[in-house]
Amino acid sequence: MNGLEYLRSLNQHSIKPGLERITEILHALGDPHLEIKTAVIAGTNGKTSTSAMLAEILFRAGFSTGLYTSPHLVRVGERIKINGNDIEDRNLNELIERVHGICKNKNIRPSYFELLTAAAFIFFKEQEVDFAVLETGMGGRWDAVNTARPLVCAITNISIDHTQHLGNTKEKIAAEKAGIAKHGIPLITGARDATLAVIEKICAEKKSPILKNREDFKCTENNGGFSYSGKVWEIENIIPAMRGRFQVSNAAIALACAETIATRGFDIPPEKAKEAIEKVRVGARMEYVRKNPPLIIDGAHNTESARRLAETIAENHPYERFVFIVAMSDDKNHAEFLRMIKPVCSRLILTRSKSGRSADAAKLLKFAPEGIEVETADNPEEALKKAEETSLPLCVTGSLFFAGEVRNLVL
Template structure:
């Protein structure tokens, strides 16, 4: 399984998913969908759209990955986890099929999600890709709308070493005559999207060219983002319970998607959009996006894990009042430390840690590499020990940040008693 083992468990092919879906009666054709890909922001974007659709009264499926605390987080309807009995029933019912096809964990999970959404008769499902797009297991759907948030360097050993190669993989979710929204216009990759959209007869919109966003700051409960749509006389102020500053980049894509859905007959009014964005976490169960875990001292986690994600995290840290900074950090083996470590602040105390999976870089190796680059800290083994060490050293007005990997955040949430 890729989540645990990495590239050795990655199956870069759609054959197994197509065979599974065919045997299940092609459930992916029984519900409407939105398909979302991108290097960063696709999880937040997926959850914001799901929250809006729920607020508008639509029975909404949501498929995302990876999970943090419970496998069932990957498959939700109206924010509720797929019941345990539905998971076990699917596996029992299709055991012989699974044994004959020998699909990956991710391929089985995608088929399970599509089967569940079909059986439960969702009005629409928001489907997030797992890795890439073109050959991702979710890419057997024909959605109402495709959405690509942005392109950055991540999983280069599987998706390509240039932004253009990565964009080409993400552009694989663009379907013939299906409109596509790209969240951020980036000069390095715009030509890729424009070429693929033209070849497939898909209307392409860059959300960042349709909306201007101004950040009005944040308090303990919300961040305040004012949006101005191109050609509109007045702006709209949104209150988001997702308080990471990077949501200013995700919001235009979400609002553009809402506009597109309205053109397709969906009834979504502005009051529903505003209310949904105020309670995305409560509505959909999203965790790990600039999430406050405790106060005095302030403890915040974030799942950002590539170079672009770290830049956003560090911008949020800089905007958060604190005296001293404590960083609980762990990474996977596939991360490029030569790109990541120079970004990290030298005026922080580091607590290096690891999760119990083959993909994890041992804390000692990370510590050695970081120390060579002038980052002061020690290896603490598992995440729980690292957090305890940071809490013992931190003063009440300090900031403890936990991140570097989705799996580090998952262990932190578990250690601090959070549940799905």
């Protein structure tokens, strides 16, 4: 089998804690991760949006910029970009084959994510990018991208998710994600309260300077946009391309990262940063694939992201309630997710995605809130058909994998 076929043979949801395998693989490849200027972005929600914003800022400032995110929506090549362009399948196939060859020679059995991370590092090095923005896959401490030596790190926020791997409290999750902190490397965060205290303690132990949203930098909302105030930068009237108050928080983290990099001697004009935030979009993040009636696809997949989604829909459509098509992974808090979207939901259609982790619609039905019409569908196609018959505003959500499936059907 070729490289991409081998990659598809692996379970992309398999988690193998530890940095030993990826470190050995990268060393055999010449340690490409140590030859790239990087930024590492962790957090429960908003990692991809924040990473994309920072990459766009660096690109518009004139730097060749790599971006590594996960998961993908349709094509695995979406995870590895340079200057906004996905890696081509032939290039990714060749890189995977090279990494796989190293693994076979050394009798290493990498995870799906480790294999892709190694391929991304090689690609960015060989394409001679000026910077690479790296999103952690899930945690931080044992994440494959944590092998990098970044110029700046960030933790967007902390909420409950992936408890079987990261811990069952916000504090435990914060400790895992704060594992990206490095000696002398600034760490920027939007975390608050008890989780912030955990991150501050770990940063103090590692002598990593910490910059906190609302204290060391902040965004002030005004007239449909916001203004940014940092250590040096003052940027007025930014109108973000992506909707939602939570995107303002993501933009604050991205701008603080860019400003921190600029203080290291890199020429990043604030006006280019503003331009980037006003242009960059990420698929399946409050994405309007149709405006009349609205059809929104959003990858919300945990309680906090569901709350933010409902809040954003309420702000943008105060007089409308939506039909929701929902499919979720089996390990999520289904009751709380559905409870969060209830205030903006008139009808609920529950289904399942093709992902092996997807919960059955019958299981989701047990957690459906009272007071709204609920039905099930065997698959996304049937769910869409049922929803479109209503001619009402529609939102598809519950999982990034599911969002990708439906996006592929309607676009």
